[in-house]
Structure formats: structure tokens, C-alpha cells
Amino acid sequence: MxxxxxxxxxxxxxxxxxxxxxxxxxxxxxPRAAELLMLEQPGCVWCQRFDEEIAPGYAKTPERKAATLRRVDITEDWPEDLADIRKGRLTPTFVLVDNGEEIDRLRGYPGDNFFYSLLGEMLAKLPDDKRASDREAER
Known part of the structure; x- marks a missing residue:
């Protein structure tokens, strides 16, 4: 027994x-969600302006559903999972990454009047299946 x-x-x-x-x-x-990398560095006045104008509301936008915001300080060691992404020296630089592959890049912060329209153009370059699932999530 x-x-x-x-x-x-x-x-x-x-x-x-x-x-x-x-x-x-x-x-x-x-599949991992796409990420919007924000390459930044201490003392960057345009990064600070982004923090004041866009960052507080980004988490509530449809764009955030398509690409989570991930901040990367370029003065620190480069993250291993971004080994295939070019670092860049101008801050802020926004890099749209999908499954470890760079999709598009926006150098500089264009201000709150233009940021979302330029980001929309970047997000339109994501694979169709990603954009379709993001539209479903908005409903």
C-alpha cells in the first residue's frame, strides 16, 4: 500500500x-512587444523637456500599447540585449526595436506638437501582425 x-x-x-x-x-x-528606446544622458535639456511634455502621459496612449518606453543612459554600460542596436551620441534618440531588431530611429526631440505624429510614422513600420494586434488591444 x-x-x-x-x-x-x-x-x-x-x-x-x-x-x-x-x-x-x-x-x-x-513574441515580445516592441520597445521604444529613449537614449538619454544626464544634463540633456531636451530629455528633460520630453520628461515634462510627453513622459507623464505616454503610459496611457495607444502608442504605449504598441511600444513600451525603455530608457537607456548612454553614459552607462550598454545593455547586452541591445548588442545589435547602434548606440548613438545625440540625446534624446528614440529607437523603435521589435524582437531585438531596429525598425526606425528618431534623432532629437521635436517637441510635443510633432512627437506623436513622427512616432506614428515609426510605428507604421512595424510588421503587420504587430499593428493588427495593437489595434485589437485598443478596442
Whole structure:
């Protein structure tokens, strides 16, 4: 009888482990969302202006659903996951990245009157399946 209980417990553990591995595989297989890298550096007055005019509301925009904002300080070590992305020296520079590949780049901050229209042009260059899923998320 003890042997049956141990076998049942072991089988349940193996099944549980297999389910966890399947779930982990599913979650990691999902395509990553596009990112809008903001290359910045300390003392950048245009970065500060972006922080005042755009940054507070960006998280609530449809553009944020298409590309999360990720800040990268160019004076620090370059992140390993961005090894294929050119660093640049002008700040701010906005780089649209999808699955580790650069899609487009905007050098400088054009002000709040033009930022979203230029960003819209960048986002239009994302693969069709990304843009379609972003439109579905807006509904």
C-alpha cells in the first residue's frame, strides 16, 4: 500500500512539473512587444523637456500599447540585449526595436506638437501582425 501512495505522489509531481514546463515554454514563446528606446544622458535639456511634455502621459496612449518606453543612459554600460542596436551620441534618440531588431530611429526631440505624429510614422513600420494586434488591444 505504501508503494501505491509513493507512486501516486511521484506521478502527481511529475505531471505538475510537466505542466509548469509547458506553461513556461508557452510564455517564453510569445513574441515580445516592441520597445521604444529613449537614449538619454544626464544634463540633456531636451530629455528633460520630453520628461515634462510627453513622459507623464505616454503610459496611457495607444502608442504605449504598441511600444513600451525603455530608457537607456548612454553614459552607462550598454545593455547586452541591445548588442545589435547602434548606440548613438545625440540625446534624446528614440529607437523603435521589435524582437531585438531596429525598425526606425528618431534623432532629437521635436517637441510635443510633432512627437506623436513622427512616432506614428515609426510605428507604421512595424510588421503587420504587430499593428493588427495593437489595434485589437485598443478596442
Amino acid at each position: 505504501f508503494r501505491c501512495i509513493v507512486n501516486a505522489t511521484t506521478r502527481a509531481g511529475v505531471v505538475r512539473l510537466a505542466l509548469l514546463l509547458c506553461l513556461a515554454s508557452f510564455l517564453t514563446a510569445q
